[in-house]
Amino acid sequence: MALLDDLRALLGADHVLTEAADVAPYLSDWTGAFVGTAAAVLRPADTAQVAAAVGACAAAGVAVVPQGGNTGLAGGGVPDASGEQVVLVLDRLRRVRSVDPVADTITVEAGVVLATVQEQAAAVGRLFPLSLGSEGSCTVGGNVSTNAGGTAVLRYGMMRDLVLGLEVVLPDGRVWDGLRPLRKDNTGYDLKQLFIGAEGTLGIVTAAVLRMLPDTPRRATALLALPSVDAAVALLPLLREHGGGELSTWELVDRQALELVTANLPEARDPFGEPHPCYGLVEYAGSADHVASRLEEALTDGVERGLVVDAVVAGSPSQRAELWALREGVSEAQKVExxxxxxxxxxxxxxxxxxxxxxxxxxxxxxxxxxxxxxxxxxxxxxxxxxxxxxxxxxxxxxxxxxxxxxxxxxxxxRGGSISAEHGLGALKRDAAASYKSDVEVELMRTVKRALDPRGLMNPGKVLPD
The missing domain is CATH 3.30.70.2740 (Alpha-Beta Plaits)
Incomplete structure (x- = not known):
């Protein structure tokens, strides 16, 4: 295949993988539900190499499937079964280009792991608030491309709320440099929003300027035993009232989920003496010690209103981690079962x-x-x-x-909801999403796709039906 020789010349032979054992880790998603084949797996080192590789594939008419940390749950980064597509993995783009605590921005490449962004922000006394169960392995490019959510959306919003600028390799190999750290830019269409949540179907995100926020070193965390989901919903305004802007997390875990975690994950235990229908994990975060008293007042109010049956308040960082593990371990426990x-x-x-x-x-x-x-x-x-x-x-x-x-x-x-909140559509929900959208909405999406990727070579078969 002449294209593979060209790609080896561009990227180096060691970074154009074709042997079955070498490509296997890149051909299925985290769930194992989606498995494909590929002509090659490409591992470019920087934006210039991504652009060169995409340009070569475009010239040859070969489709490109971008992949980040491969922690997705909807098959969005998996090639099809044809063996004709190439997977382009961004795990070598791991530079932190700049950290600016004055402007509260951090500029990182797409292969930087989310936990690294959090650590870099913390090193200058700031917070990057996106937090996911997979934060030790998921990458910024994937977070941007799926518009990741996580456990702090209540306070800080989705990934699109944390992105100020992007660098993107377009389907023809050109590079759009939109790495602007501006809070205000009223010069026309907000192009970066086209690529956030697009799952690599319109271009490949190679770097991002992200917002940092004031750090919240004081945390007050509790797991609540609740009588019902109704009670969990009714508690939200009460928790906001007592916590003000310091309420960062309000999570639900039903009884079945908790039982799976305690049965399958080492050291996980039910902190209550008897079972309850469901549980809520609440966390206040701020810069002062009063977060603990605010949480205590909220719990007292919840008990008096019959919304809280029992509560366990974390008294140390290790106890906080134990409570969070009961929430974050659900997906892993299900996989074991x-x-x-x-x-x-x-x-x-x-x-x-x-x-x-x-x-x-x-x-x-x-x-x-x-x-x-x-x-x-x-x-x-x-x-x-x-x-x-x-x-x-x-x-x-x-x-x-x-x-x-x-x-x-x-x-x-x-009920006017959405069938995909934060995992993206990928291949899993592609057809279903189109069936629940209006014809006008689907056609608008197709128009954008045709405009940016007229030959359909960028992550085909994802987000929109063929």
């Missing part, structure tokens, strides 16, 4: 309890014995509505999956 059908939906917050009450019985009618694992971000209306297989019967879940997903998504659509 066997087959899981994952849904990442968002709803108007006031509809969350009604949604859970409606959908659960319908799912169990369709698949008796299924285990409903419901957890997520009450503060921004995002539920991970997952279904684990009946014990020992993964095949039953796989057979019922289309019907179960339709139940989950139809109820979301009926």
């Amino acid at each position: 066997g087959a899981t059908l994952k849904h990442d939906v968002t709803l108007p917050i006031t509809d969350l309890a009604g949604y859970v009450a409606e959908v659960g019985p319908r799912v169990l009618d369709a698949l008796p014995g299924a285990r409903l694992v419901v957890y997520g971000h009450i503060g921004d209306g995002n539920l991970h509505y997952n279904v684990s297989a009946p014990v020992g019967d993964d095949d039953a879940l796989r057979a019922a999956a289309p019907a179960l997903t339709r139940i989950v998504y139809d109820a979301v659509a009926a």
